[in-house]
Amino acid sequence: MDPVPIPTPHINAIGAATPDHDIHEAFIGWAGEQLSDPREQAVFSRMVERSGIDHRWSVLPRGANGGSPVSPEGFYAQGMPPTSARMQHYAQAAPELALKAVGNLPETLDPASISHLVVASCTGFTAPGLDQLVARKLGLSGAVERVLVGFMGCYGAVTALRTAYHIVRSEPEARVLVIATELSTLHLQPEDSLEPLLAMLLFGDGAAAAIVSADAQGLAIDGQFAATLPDSEALIQWHVGDTGFAMHLSGEVPGRLGDALAQSDLRSAICNGAGLDGIDSWAVHGGGRSILDAVEKGLDIGPDALNHSRTILREKGNMSSATLMFALQRVMQGPPVDNGIAIAFGPGLAAEGFRYSSA
Template sequence: MPIPTPHINGIGAATPDHDIHHAFIGWAAEQLSDPRERGVFARMAERAGIDHRWSVLPRGADGGSPINPGGFYARGMPPTSARMQLYANAAPRLAVQAVANLPEPPDPADVTHLVVASCTGFTAPGLDQLIARELGLDGSIERTLVGFMGCYGAVTALRNAYHIVRSEPGARVLVISAELSTLHLQPDDTLEPLLAMLLFGDGAAAAVVSAEPEGLAMDRQFAATLPESEELIQWHVGDTGFAMHLSGEVPGRIGEALASPEFRSAVCNGTSPDAVDSWAVHGGGRSILDAVEKGLGIAPDALAISRAILREKGNMSSATLMFALERVLQGRPVEQGVAIAFGPGLAAEGFGYRSA
């Protein structure tokens, strides 16, 4: 019996309706006492390629941002426990909204496996169980929770679905990525951490993966960890939420890796980047996308989808790549596509795809 080809049949995406991007810029500027640093931050915010970032955090008493009176951060930095309580309530709701936004939401009785990726919260029962209950999935469904892997978590979740379908041709896998990055605002008065926080927003995406030949066929999987890079991206659980460390060296290291013939060959399946007619790249930031474009030597418009997602939503950690793949599904047919994301390690994870 031939091994079936897994397909991403459809993707649904959801973001909250509270835009916190410009409120954060104002707050962050106030944290910097050095006028020169405030000027640098203002220039970087202007060049970030981000217009909006959305948050599950409720508006303040006056309808304003989470840092205004009555907002979540109005009285200082809440403890991790308060942030996790909000995560346990809001993450399943946003995930269920993403499932409802699928072009054809699956009948709960038809779903055989659930794979959930998230790195912005912890709860037990796990997010997978909370989502399964909200969706009315059978209690016997096989569940996998991909946790704390960062921005390439969706690749890992989709890879799990890929292998499930290859081993069980009748499987119908629901893959969900749900990230609430705005729960983790940190008290800081230094430039680099504030620039890292400038990037992140909330979002969730859901995909159905099966052997049914509709949507995007998934093929080769690839992964690589850059040597001596483990200090570049870190995500620490602290007393006031999760603290992100994102080194300014990350774009350069990614660009160097992609310029390497060996790594470039792995990404492009042994062909030239020019042979790839569709790119779904995790929009980790404008400088990340610039580094990918330069490292691969691809045309300026090759990453148009990823830049649009970054502009409209910011970096939603693992969910970002699935937002890009949703746009790919809505566009022209693909002969040879590449999905790739970067995260802690410093690691790159991805897979090839083509239209069914």
Template sequence: MSVTAHINAIGTAVPDQDIHQAFIGWARAQLRDPRQAKLFDRMAQRSGIAHRWSVLPQVTGSPVDPEGFYADSWPTTAQRMGIYSRAAPDLAAQAVDALAAKVSLDGITHLVLASCTGFTAPGVDQILAQRLDLSPSVERLLVGYMGCYAAVAALRSARHIVRSQADARVLVVCVELSTLHLQADSELEPLLAMLQFGDGAAAALVTSDPSGLAIGQPFSTNLPASGDLIRWDLGDHGFAMHLSGEVPGAIGAALADPAMLPVAPETVDSWAVHAGGRSILDAVTHALHLSDDALNNSRAVLDANGNMSSATLMFVLARILEGPPPTQGLALAFGPGLAAEGFPFTGVQP
């Protein structure tokens, strides 16, 4: 008999330092051409983002102000990873605490952790398992460097585990510290890419217990000739994000193919689309002929937190879990490749 995996609950966490306005002021100052500076201001105002949060050390101003992390010289990758190794487990633990306030975490059998913004060994999964006092026999899986769609990969893996072991209780965690990777740049496109990203973590419990959201058959596709549109390049001074302005158009063109999605868009009453940016959400809306409010959950997450890479989709799903059970939902995320991944879901009626 087939077993259905369910996302029973989701807890979320962000740091307490809002760096969005400070970044806008810094980025504007990098642009030497006044016309580009005005264009940046206009794009920032239209970004759909009001706040982005950072784990960087608190100072009297912001990370780009005097005494801030980025004030005097550009930190090395080693310095950035030093913060990641401490802050990523802390933020992940906060998300798990938020999850534990909603559902019992007794008897966890598996831990799946996704992150693309840092490396450390022992891994964040091991550090978190010890901090949570999980059994040494808990099976761990680290989903690394997949980018914004890694939440789908993590939840998909949890689904496979539950379907093969009906009594499994899988803790899924996404933690991303994107603000560790500010780059010295004076070009408009990379500054607009950096404008999107913030830090955040989310934790979900996935089991066969029929509560929350039932996860359907996942899907995945790579868009042809799109490998250079989204990249993370590892350098001596952090990870440099390349996010082409062509991404929304490529996504819109792909979604124009009816075979792209496993369910017809007109049957979906709950959309969980990765909030990668306003232009991406607009491209999805237009390509699928959705109503103006169809992606409200994604837009609300973008406004409050920016793009938190893999954690973002989990924040959107958390909002859906707070509302009435959907009849037919669809999760959809995009990332390096350019790849699109997702899964249908349905709400469990009380």
């Protein structure tokens, strides 16, 4: 008896969405006021200019007279809200933004066609979970199998897509809806020192949805890889506190990533033992300009290789796990790809990704 062939999973389509409230400039003004040291103020201003970010979008409502979350009557106007208030907003806004991303898929979603739902998010907790809230609002069958990827940070979309990949390989008829939704702007923190304010400067809100199946259209995904850097667990941390989730993002991260990517063992894992010369497409998580610079230098790739990632960073900031799917969407809208690499970075310090090609 001939063995049953294992299907090749494909990302058939991606839809993406951001809110319509641009909070980037308002944050810059607020953050500058938190710093009392003139030297730190000057450094912060320079880093703003060098950030490569023009806009970041928030689900938080506009304050008085259309103001920002830090303006009078804004979400943060009366001090730092407790975690409970932030999670209440997450439970309402996260499903809405996720549904907006699903609505932006190239073709209208048929709820009856979905067999599995995989949702990634690290910026909120609620029960029933975001997976169940989205499933109900989409009208998915109660029999749909669900997975919730929580608190994995910026590489959460890789884990979600990898989960869909394994589902399709084991169930060739499966049609998996993958969603990454992040509301980072719910977690503004009362800080008066430079490093945490520079970390908060990066993040915005966004959501992306993808259909993964054995249908040979879109991007074929294969060649999963994962690597955790030794002695790096203190470099990125995400703590649940009384006033939201507090992130620690060390300034050492870009340098450590760049050094790791320059090593032959990690390069070999990323390229499946082949060289980088044959790679014709990159979908890299735009964690920040310094991260993208480190990737470009560490892998010794051309100055235009990360254009998709730099464009997303400029227009939307770092949307945590959703960011990589925005990059993959731009890849799918471009010319055919023979050998592409998707990669994201997050707590661990870890690098996770996969290879892709056009169907």
